[in-house]
Amino acid sequence: MERGAGATPQHSPGGDSVDLTPPAVAAEVFGDRLPLAEQYCAALATAGVERGLIGPREVPRLWDRHILNCAVLGELIPLGASVVDIGSGAGLPGIPLGIARPDLRITLVEPLLRRTKFLAEFVESAGLEITVVRGRAEQPDVRKEAGGADYVTSRAVAPLGKLAKWSLPLIHEHGHMLALKGSSVAEELERDRVELARAGAGHAQILECGVGIVTPPTVVLSVERVPRAEKRANKEANRRARRAQ
Ligand SMILES: C[S@@+](CC[C@H](N)C(=O)[O-])C[C@H]1O[C@@H](n2cnc3c(N)ncnc32)[C@H](O)[C@@H]1O
Numbered sequence: 001m002e003r004g005a006g007a008t009p010q011h012s013p014g015g016d017s018v019d020l021t022p023p024a025v026a027a028e029v030f031g032d033r034l035p036l037a038e039q040y041c042a043a044l045a046t047a048g049v050e051r052g053l054i055g056p057r058e059v060p061r062l063w064d065r066h067i068l069n070c071a072v073l074g075e076l077i078p079l080g081a082s083v084v085d086i087g088s089g090a091g092l093p094g095i096p097l098g099i100a101r102p103d104l105r106i107t108l109v110e111p112l113l114r115r116t117k118f119l120a121e122f123v124e125s126a127g128l129e130i131t132v133v134r135g136r137a138e139q140p141d142v143r144k145e146a147g148g149a150d151y152v153t154s155r156a157v158a159p160l161g162k163l164a165k166w167s168l169p170l171i172h173e174h175g176h177m178l179a180l181k182g183s184s185v186a187e188e189l190e191r192d193r194v195e196l197a198r199a200g201a202g203h204a205q206i207l208e209c210g211v212g213i214v215t216p217p218t219v220v221l222s223v224e225r226v227p228r229a230e231k232r233a234n235k236e237a238n239r240r241a242r243r244a245q
Pocket of ligand 1: 090112136157
């Protein structure tokens with residue numbers, strides 16, 4: 001990936017010299033908020049590694065595999081939407097998304113204290129308007145605090161069926177779950193079809209974002225939280241299909 005101008009090598013905690021200069025496309029994605037994305041990249045490469053939130057081997061690929069790969073998710077989210085990012089870990093995808101898209105109202109949900117401390121510290125030091133909630137996505141108090149959103153996002157949190165069960169109660173009817181997934185998403189979708197219908201997911205689509213920005217583009221599974229009547233009809237259709245097999 002072509003590097004942007006003004007590259008200055010920086011150092012990872014292990015002492016190895018790593019170039020953290022953003023690639024040129026980062027300016028397209030983050031605009032005048034690129035310095036915040038650079039601050040985030042530096043935080044991941046230092047405190048993130050020291051506190052065991054990100055593997056040291058990820059440092060050379062923080063921009064393409066993590067920060068840009070997650071920020072491009074904004075292509076699928078309309079202006080001013082509310083977003084709950086579950087299982088944020090060190091802030092992915094929620095923090096790059098919030099840096100690239102200050103119009104979004106973002107809440108990060110993460111159960112582990114070590115991780116929520118890192119998230120809260122970074123959000124405060126960068127002056128971001130992002131809320132951090134400590135807890136598991138399926139907990140009633142988390143649902144109460146973070147629920148009713150337009151979108152729920154996640155990356156590498158759980159298999160699809162379980163993910164839908166945790167995610168869909170956090171959005172309103174017709175809201176969307178956007179799950180960053182790998183190349184085997186189609187098989188995962190087929191495997192967990194029944195669980196998805198049971199959780200109230202419909203209108204599944206496999207989408208790509210970040211074309212021309214990240215290689216390969218980010219693969220996203222989008223599902224809609226369908227109204228109750230449609231949920232019942234989908235469950236019934238699945239039952240009939242299983243009986244006919
Ligand atoms: C493999 S990490 C992925 C972190 C981040 N999304 C990323 O892509 O780098 C999975 C994260 O999900 C969190 N997690 C696990 N179960 C969860 C649940 N029920 N609700 C919310 N977060 C959960 C874990 O604590 C962990 O931080």
